[in-house]
Amino acid sequence: MKPTLSTLALWACFATALCSAALPPPEYQKLAHDIYKQLIEINTSFSTGATTPAAEAVAALLRSEGFPASDIQVLGAAAHKMNVVVRYHGGGQRKPLLLLAHLDVVEAKPSDWSLDPFKLTEKDGFFYGRGTIDDKAQAAIWLANLIRYKREGFRPDRDLIVALTADEEGGGPYNGAAWLVKNHRDLIDAEFALNEGGWGDMLNGKPSANNLQVSEKYVATYRFEVKNKGGHSSLPVPDNAIYRLAEALIRISKYKFPAQTNEVTKAYLEQMAKVSPESTAGLMRAAAQGSAKAIEQLADSSTALNATLRTTCVATMLDGGHAMNALPQTAGATVNCRVLPGAKPEEVLATLKRIVADAQVSITPSGEIVSGPASPLRSDLMKAASRITDTMWSGVPVVPVMVMGATDGLYLRNAGIPTYGIQGLFVEVNDFRAHGRDERLGIQQFYEGEAFLYELVKALATP
Ligand SMILES: [Zn+2]
Numbered sequence: 310m311k312p313t314l315s316t317l318a319l320w321a322c323f324a325t326a327l328c329s330a331a332l333p334p335p336e337y338q339k340l341a342h343d344i345y346k347q348l349i350e351i352n353t354s355f356s357t358g359a360t361t362p363a364a365e366a367v368a369a370l371l372r373s374e375g376f377p378a379s380d381i382q383v384l385g386a387a388a389h390k391m392n393v394v395v396r397y398h399g400g401g402q403r404k405p406l407l408l409l410a411h412l413d414v415v416e417a418k419p420s421d422w423s424l425d426p427f428k429l430t431e432k433d434g435f436f437y438g439r440g441t442i443d444d445k446a447q448a449a450i451w452l453a454n455l456i457r458y459k460r461e462g463f464r465p466d467r468d469l470i471v472a473l474t475a476d477e478e479g480g481g482p483y484n485g486a487a488w489l490v491k492n493h494r495d496l497i498d499a500e501f502a503l504n505e506g507g508w509g510d511m512l513n514g515k516p517s518a519n520n521l522q523v524s525e526k527y528v529a530t531y532r533f534e535v536k537n538k539g540g541h542s543s544l545p546v547p548d549n550a551i552y553r554l555a556e557a558l559i560r561i562s563k564y565k566f567p568a569q570t571n572e573v574t575k576a577y578l579e580q581m582a583k584v585s586p587e588s589t590a591g592l593m594r595a596a597a598q599g600s601a602k603a604i605e606q607l608a609d610s611s612t613a614l615n616a617t618l619r620t621t622c623v624a625t626m627l628d629g630g631h632a633m634n635a636l637p638q639t640a641g642a643t644v645n646c647r648v649l650p651g652a653k654p655e656e657v658l659a660t661l662k663r664i665v666a667d668a669q670v671s672i673t674p675s676g677e678i679v680s681g682p683a684s685p686l687r688s689d690l691m692k693a694a695s696r697i698t699d700t701m702w703s704g705v706p707v708v709p710v711m712v713m714g715a716t717d718g719l720y721l722r723n724a725g726i727p728t729y730g731i732q733g734l735f736v737e738v739n740d741f742r743a744h745g746r747d748e749r750l751g752i753q754q755f756y757e758g759e760a761f762l763y764e765l766v767k768a769l770a771t772p
Contacts, residue, residue, distance in 0.1 A: 331701050332756045333457075333763060341453035341759045344370065346429040348445040349438040353413045355479030359389035360412040367393045367452060367473060374456050382496060385485055390475040392485035394496050397455055399465035399770060406769055407470045407499035407726065408455075409486065409717060410448035411477035414440040415744045423747055435749040442750050443743035444505045446758060447732055448473050454763045465770030472497050477717050486717035490724040499726055501687065503766070506716045506730025509705075510738045511754075516702045517584060517738075521694055522730025523573045524683030524711045525719060526620075526647040529654050530675045531661060533557060539638035546636070551629050554640040557665040558624050561644060564664045566620040568608035570596060571651060573683055573711045574617055578607075580708040616713050620657060622646040643675065647713055654678045681719045683711070684727035693768040694731060697761055701733075733761025 332338065347366055352358035364383045371381050376395060385391040392412070396405075417426035417439035424430050426439040435441075451471045458465070474485025489497050507522035535557075537550035570578070575597045582593040589610070595603035596618075608618040615621070622644050629640030648657055654674065661672050686709060694707045718728035735754045742748040 331760055333453075333760050337453055337457050338756050338759070340456060341449050341756070344452050345436070345441075345445060345449035345755070348412070348449055349429040349440050350427055352427050353475075354416045354439070355413060355476060357416060358413070360385070360475040360485070361389050361391040363412045364391040364393035364473065364475075367395075370452070371395050371456075374459060376459070382493075384493065385475055386483045386488045390483035390485070392472060392474040392489060394470065394472045394489070394493075395455065396496075397459060397465070397469045397471075399467045399469065401467065402772065403467040404500035405468035405470050405498065406465075406766065407472060407497055407502035407721075408451045408766065409472050409474065409502050409504040409721070409728070410451055411444045411475070411485070411505070411717060412448060412473045413476050413478050414443065414445070415478050417748075421746055426748070431752065434752055436752055436755060437747060437749045439748055441748050442508075442734070442736060442741075443748070444477070446734055446750055446755055447505055447762075450755075450759045450762050453759060454766060457763065458767070463767065465767075466772045467500070467770050469766065469770060470497055470499060474717065484717070484720070487720040490720050490726075494724070497726075501684070501690075502718070502721050502726050502728040503762075504716060504718050504721075504728050504730050505732060506712050506718060507710065507732055508741075509702075509733060509735035509754075511735040512738060514737075516705045516735045518581070518708045519694065519698045519702070519705055519733060519735075520708050520710045520730070521691070522712050522716075522718070523686060523709045524571075524650045524722075525681070525715050526616075526649060526711065526713050527678070527680045527719065528715055529646040529648050529657055529678045529680075531622075531644045531646065531658070532671075532673050532675045533642040533644055533665075534671045534673075535640045535669055536671075537636065537638055537640075540636045542634045542636055550637040550640040553667065553669060554629065554642060557667055557670040558642055558644075560664050560666070561622060561624065561661065564622075564660075565608075566622075566660070568604045568615075568618040569649070570599070570604060570618065571649070571683065571711075572686060573709050576686060576709040577617070577711070580706045583706055616647065617711060620646060620648045620652055622657070622661065644672075648680065650681060650683045650711070652680075654680055679719060679723070681722045684718075684722055684729060687727070687729070689769065690729060690731075693765055697764045697768065698733070701757065701761060702735075731762075731765070732758055733765070734758035 351363045380396045382394045430437040476483040507520040510518045535550040578593040578597040582590040626643035630637040721728040
C-alpha cells in the first residue's frame with residue numbers, strides 16, 4: 310500500500326516523538342528536545358563550568374529564528390557568567406510577563422554517576438543528565454514555546470520576556486536574577502514572573518498534584534561559638550567549651566518553633582484535603598480554618614508538614630579543639646534555619662538566644678540573610694493553571710505551595726515582581742533527583758510540561 314501523507318505523518322510521529330492530543334506537535338517536541346540536549350551538554354556548573362557558552366548558544370538560535378538582535382541581550386556579572394534575555398513583543402495592553410529559568414547547574418562528578426552527567430541520555434523512559442530537572446527542562450521549554458509562538462504568528466497582548474540566568478545554585482556575586490534586577494531592571498520588568506520551584510507530584514507514575522509555588526522559606530545561617538582559656542587535658546575543669554556548645558545544641562534540638570499557617574499554607578491545606586485520606590483530610594480542613602491544635606498535630610505528623618508549618622533550625626557543622634591533649638579553647642557549630650516568610654531574622658536570632666540561655670555561647674549570623682515576602686495568590690493564574698491541569702491530568706488539583714528551598718524568586722519578589730513557580734513537570738515524590746546522582750526526568754513528563762506551559766503562557770497573554 311502506498312503510504313498517504315497522513316499515515317506518513319503518523320509513522321513519523323511514532324518514530325520520532327511521543328504522540329497524544331495533549332502533547333506538542335512532533336516538530337516542537339523535537340525542537341524542545343534539541344535545545345534541552347544542547348543545554349545539558351554544556352557544563353554550566355558553578356566552579357567547573359560557565360553559563361556564557363549556553364547563553365551564546367541560545368542567542369544564536371534565537372537570531373536564526375528571526376528574533377531581532379536588538380531584542381536579544383547577552384549580559385551578566387562576569388565574562389563567564391552571562392545571562393540571556395529575549396523579548397517577544399506583544400500588543401502592550403498589559404505589563405510584560407517574565408519567564409525565568411536558570412542556566413547553571415549543581416556540580417556533578419562524572420565518577421559519582423552511572424552515566425555521563427553532561428550528555429543527554431535517553432534510557433528506560435527517562436532523560437538523564439545534570440540539569441534535566443533543575444532547571445534546563447524549563448529553560449528549553451520556554452525557548453521552544455517562544456519560537457513556536459513566533460512561527461505560529463501568535464500575538465500576545467503583552468510582551469513575553471524569557472530570561473535564562475547564571476548561578477542560581479552558586480549564588481553570590483554572579484547570580485543572574487539578582488544582577489538583572491539591580492543593573493537592568495528595564496529588561497526584565499514585568500507584572501509577574503513564572504519560574505521553577507513548582508514541580509508536579511507523581512505517586513507510582515500517577516500525577517497527584519500540580520504545585521504552584523507562591524512563596525519560599527528563606528535561609529538564615531548562624532555561627533554558634535564558645536571560647537575558653539583551655540589548659541592541659543590532664544587537669545580537666547567543669548567549664549569546657551565543647552560541653553558548653555553541646556548543651557546549647559541539645560537545647561536547640563529540643564525546641565520547636567510555633568506551628569502556624571499563612572495565606573499560602575492555608576490554601577495548600579484546603580487543596581490537599583481534597584486528595585488526602587479522611588483521617589488527615591479532617592485535620593487539614595481544621596488547620597486551614599485556624600485551629601491551633603490541628604496545626605500543631607499536623608506539624609507533628611510528618612517531616613514535610615513540620616517544615617511547612619514551622620520555622621526550623623538544625624545543626625549542620627561542628628568544629629572545636631586544637632590538640633588531643635589540650636582542653637578546647639574554641640568550639641563552634643553552624644546552625645541552619647529555614648524561616649517562614651513573614652518572620653524576621655531578628656526574631657529568629659532572639660529566639661535562639663533565649664533557648665540557649667547562655668551568654669558564653671555567642672550566636673551570630675553567618676553571611677547575609679535575605680528574607681522576602683510571599684507573592685499574592687493570583688486568581689487569573691490559579692484559574693488558568695487549574696483549567697489546563699484538569700484538561701491534561703483529569704482530577705489533579707493545582708496546589709499553592711511554599712517551598713523549603715530558595716530560588717531566584719526571592720530576588721524578584723523583593724524587587725516587587727511577584728513570582729510563581731509552576732512547571733507542569735511531574736516527578737515521583739519519592740525519587741526526586743535534582744542536585745543528586747543520575748538526575749532524570751520522564752520523557753513523557755518533559756513533553757507534557759512543554760504542552761502545559763505552552764497553553765498556560767498563552768492563556769496569560771491573551772485578553
Ligand atoms: Zn533550580
